[in-house]
Amino acid sequence: MDAVVKNFPQLDFKSDRPSQQEAEDAVRVLLRWAGDDPTREGLVDTPTRVAKAYRELFAGYDMDPEDVLGRTFEEVAGYDDMVVVKDIPFFSHCEHHMVPIVGKAHIAYLPNGRVLGLSKVARVVEIYGRRLQTQEAMTAQIATAIDETLRPRGVAIMIEAEHMCMAMRGVQKQGSTTLTTTFTGSFKVDPAEQVRFMTMVRGR
CATH class of the missing domain: 1.10.286.10 (GTP cyclohydrolase I, N-terminal domain)
Structure with a gap:
């Protein structure tokens, strides 16, 4: 890891x-x-x-994502389509100013014979959220943790969050949202899978 x-x-x-x-x-x-x-x-x-x-x-520094993601399930009755867990609320802290980041994470993966317990997906978000962060790094870290542990056919991550370092200080623009995405495997090479993920996340 x-x-x-x-x-x-x-x-x-x-x-x-x-x-x-x-x-x-x-x-x-x-x-x-x-x-x-x-x-x-x-x-x-x-x-x-x-x-x-x-x-x-900042309890995330004492947590190991491998411990959370290590247990998977193989009895999936042949299911191999996209698994999406969306609207996972999280809070983190900007590593530059140590003020809050508040947002939601949307995570999908394409199983390769094994699936995760749904609560484990949310726990991974919590682990990386409870550290000093940048949103870009957090997005990539969650994708890498799931990709390396579960070995799915692909992982898709979208994080949307408001940064209090923009809302409370500096330009002081309340309500501004930052959006980041990361795709691996089939999601990275197939734009149609990216569109399907985005459609499922947005609910249209």
Whole structure:
């Protein structure tokens, strides 16, 4: 799975990950830098809450997509047509500004004798979403993880999301949506399969 995680070097958590106290101290520094007083009543417990929240928001670094995708099912009664899981909600964080990315992922694959449990597809989105990300990288990583583990005839991914780094800062354009796609295998070489995927996702 090196191709999947190469943009996310794994920490040696025992030696490299800061302690809880160090994380909380860093939050206090940021609160002071923002212009507030971390000792005032409303902020006294904020560093602890933020550190706890970060553990949850970035839990994807502790998850391995192989563990999620490793179990497949071969009893499919000969089914070999497209499997589509659409409108998978996710949130992530922009690796440039560490502000939220909120969107939906649409995933399809063409089985090659094996299928995934449908919840596993959503879990892969969660794993890569709960890391610092760019939408382009996340789209490619999900496709690669499914492609390398399931070995289907093809994978199609579409992600549409709003980036708070555009909505809350900079150009401050609320409601702007970014769309990314990745195709592998049969989807990549056959435009008709791409059209079929897009039609199924859009519901027309």
